Amino acid sequence: MNLGAVNLLAIRAIYLFEMSRMWRTLLQSIVSPVISTSLYFVVFGAALGSRMKAVDGVSYGAFIVPGLIMLSLLTQSIANASFGIYFPKFTGTIYEILSAPVTAGEIVLGYVGAAASKSLLLGLIILATARMFVHFGIAHPGVMVLFLVLTSATFSLFGFIIGIWADSFEKLNLTPLLIVTPLTFLGGSFYSINMLPPFWRTVTLFNPVVYLVSGFRWSFFGASDVSIRASLGMTLAFMVLCLAVVRWIFATGYRLKP
Amino acid sequence: MTTHPAAVSVRNVTKTYASGFTALQPVDLDIRSGEIFALLGPNGAGKTTLIGIICGIVNATTGVVLADGHDVVTDFRKARSKIGLVPQELTTDAFETVLATVTFSRGLFGKRADPAYVEKVLRDLSLWDRRNSRIMTLSGGMKRRVMIAKALSHEPRILFLDEPTAGVDVELRRDMWQMVRGLRASGVTIFLTTHYIEEAEEMADRIGVINGGRLLLVEDKAALMRKLGTSHLVVTVRQPLAEIPAALAKFDLALAAGGTELVYSYDAHADDNGLAALLHALNGSGLAVANLRTHDSSLEEIFVNLVHKSP
Ligand SMILES: Nc1ncnc2c1ncn2[C@@H]1O[C@H](COP(=O)(O)OP(=O)(O)O)[C@@H](O)[C@H]1O
Ligand SMILES: [Mg+2]
Numbered sequence: 337m338n339l340g341a342v343n344l345l346a347i348r349a350i351y352l353f354e355m356s357r358m359w360r361t362l363l364q365s366i367v368s369p370v371i372s373t374s375l376y377f378v379v380f381g382a383a384l385g386s387r388m389k390a391v392d393g394v395s396y397g398a399f400i401v402p403g404l405i406m407l408s409l410l411t412q413s414i415a416n417a418s419f420g421i422y423f424p425k426f427t428g429t430i431y432e433i434l435s436a437p438v439t440a441g442e443i444v445l446g447y448v449g450a451a452a453s454k455s456l457l458l459g460l461i462i463l464a465t466a467r468m469f470v471h472f473g474i475a476h477p478g479v480m481v482l483f484l485v486l487t488s489a490t491f492s493l494f495g496f497i498i499g500i501w502a503d504s505f506e507k508l509n510l511t512p513l514l515i516v517t518p519l520t521f522l523g524g525s526f527y528s529i530n531m532l533p534p535f536w537r538t539v540t541l542f543n544p545v546v547y548l549v550s551g552f553r554w555s556f557f558g559a560s561d562v563s564i565r566a567s568l569g570m571t572l573a574f575m576v577l578c579l580a581v582v583r584w585i586f587a588t589g590y591r592l593k594p
Numbered sequence: 595m596t597t598h599p600a601a602v603s604v605r606n607v608t609k610t611y612a613s614g615f616t617a618l619q620p621v622d623l624d625i626r627s628g629e630i631f632a633l634l635g636p637n638g639a640g641k642t643t644l645i646g647i648i649c650g651i652v653n654a655t656t657g658v659v660l661a662d663g664h665d666v667v668t669d670f671r672k673a674r675s676k677i678g679l680v681p682q683e684l685t686t687d688a689f690e691t692v693l694a695t696v697t698f699s700r701g702l703f704g705k706r707a708d709p710a711y712v713e714k715v716l717r718d719l720s721l722w723d724r725r726n727s728r729i730m731t732l733s734g735g736m737k738r739r740v741m742i743a744k745a746l747s748h749e750p751r752i753l754f755l756d757e758p759t760a761g762v763d764v765e766l767r768r769d770m771w772q773m774v775r776g777l778r779a780s781g782v783t784i785f786l787t788t789h790y791i792e793e794a795e796e797m798a799d800r801i802g803v804i805n806g807g808r809l810l811l812v813e814d815k816a817a818l819m820r821k822l823g824t825s826h827l828v829v830t831v832r833q834p835l836a837e838i839p840a841a842l843a844k845f846d847l848a849l850a851a852g853g854t855e856l857v858y859s860y861d862a863h864a865d866d867n868g869l870a871a872l873l874h875a876l877n878g879s880g881l882a883v884a885n886l887r888t889h890d891s892s893l894e895e896i897f898v899n900l901v902h903k904s905p
Pocket of ligand 2 (some may be wrong): 641
């Protein structure tokens with residue numbers, strides 16, 4: 337083995353393998369989310385935005401930037417990570433991972449690390465794209481990057497779990513569509529939850545995406561629907577939950593080993 | 595046996611799948627270091643399940659497996675770093691190139707890049723010219739070579755070949771046998787499964803026979819042949835015989851081929867197998883002998899016998 341207790345070469349091998357998959361599918365991985373996000377900006381930001389009043393003193397076009405980035409980040413993290421582990425399960429090449437001298441942690445670092453890297457890169461590209469459509473400043477760049485990293489990592493973990501759980505392409509594709517898209521749209525991406533009637537505002541607080549979008553928006557504009565502490569706390573809590581599930585999966589071999 | 599420390603040691607291993615089906619009854623088995631061990635059994639016998647348990651792909655229901663002295667569950671990193679696996683099914687990363695996928699395997703097993711070694715493996719398997727081809731463009735036989743190259747990429751000390759020659763053309767089968775012998779010569783322990791008797795007979799030092807999840811026997815190949823093997827002397831005569839001639843009546847002969855063959859079955863390894871007496875009697879019988887030939891009973895016969903006797 338190498339460098340003591342960690343099989344760094346294995347992490348690197350898995351990570352590079354997954355990243356090379358991205359270069360091969362560059363068009364899907366990067367170009368299509370960028371185009372769809374641009375369309376959002378054209379429709380919501382430029383066309384509708386000029387007729388909408390500013391939210392919390394921020395122009396509507398700028399207001400939706402953090403939400404749109406989060407939408408892409410969540411969708412892509414889950415899609416990348418779930419596909420990354422589902423595919424070897426589907427083709428059978430997972431035998432090699434299972435029979436290799438690698439720990440669960442190393443496998444997760446390789447797969448989830450690669451998926452998170454892709455989303456992170458994508459998030460930055462979308463940020464740059466958005467900047468071409470609307471003008472905005474970033475009040476807390478450090479916190480913004482922290483949220484990008486945390487969100488990419490957490491939802492890549494979540495995607496990894498889905499990829500292991502899914503035993504058909506339908507489940508793989510429908511889960512993000514049925515869970516993530518509604519949660520994101522209802523998560524304050526395109527509005528402030530303070531615009532909602534009190535009852536719905538309370539219901540919304542059970543949606544984890546609200547905390548992500550809100551915290552991320554705070555890093556841009558210094559104002560948010562829920563406190564930044566609550567946002568960070570919820571994100572971390574979800575990450576810990578995902579880690580616990582992954583740990584259980586590898587301890588029991590759930591859907592990995594008969 | 596004490597001169598050979600066990601490369602793999604299987605103790606009381608059973609497997610009952612989630613479906614409730616018991617694929618392995620308690621199995622105890624030692625694979626000696628440096629040997630070629632062939633596990634022989636019909637489809638569904640439990641061969642792949644046993645390999646899966648040893649290699650970490652299947653969870654055992656009970657029992658312990660040590661590879662090179664390391665528990666494959668609690669000390670899996672040490673155990674698995676010694677093991678190379680070529681599974682039964684052809685499963686490859688279609689979009690990767692040969693060189694990339696083999697390099698990946700080496701890294702996965704925590705081995706530092708060694709282009710010269712990887713080149714040697716690819717050359718030995720006649721893959722070097724195709725190293726930059728995507729795997730999906732290769733033939734089935736070539737894909738199997740790629741899987742072998744992946745398993746060898748990290749210099750395993752114990753190599754598992756699950757039905758390596760099933761559906762493989764003659765050329766690859768011959769290459770594979772040669773490769774296996776070469777590996778054994780370099781000290782690698784080989785565990786292969788097969789349902790081709792000739793393969794076990796040709797390759798193995800020791801043979802295990804499994805059926806219905808039960809390991810029926812484990813023997814040195816030679817001893818197995820000796821123990822269960824029977825030789826046959828076939829005497830071809832010029833004129834068909836209606837019955838066994840009286841001069842040969844005291845031998846337990848059988849008539850075959852429409853009376854033109856006399857068959858004598860004997861144990862070639864027994865001290866007194868009656869062969870000399872028979873030949874003497876044959877000489878004195880006045881029969882016009884056209885031909886004499888002997889053949890040993892194949893592992894096939896032994897195997898069919900065993901499997902039919904097992905519950
Ligand atoms: N995942 C599984 N779930 C239930 N039964 C299985 C599973 N895998 C294999 N089996 C059954 O276990 C038995 C042994 O299978 P296997 O080990 O593949 O046999 P072999 O490799 O000797 O052909 C077969 O009857 C097979 O149907
Ligand atoms: Mg099999």
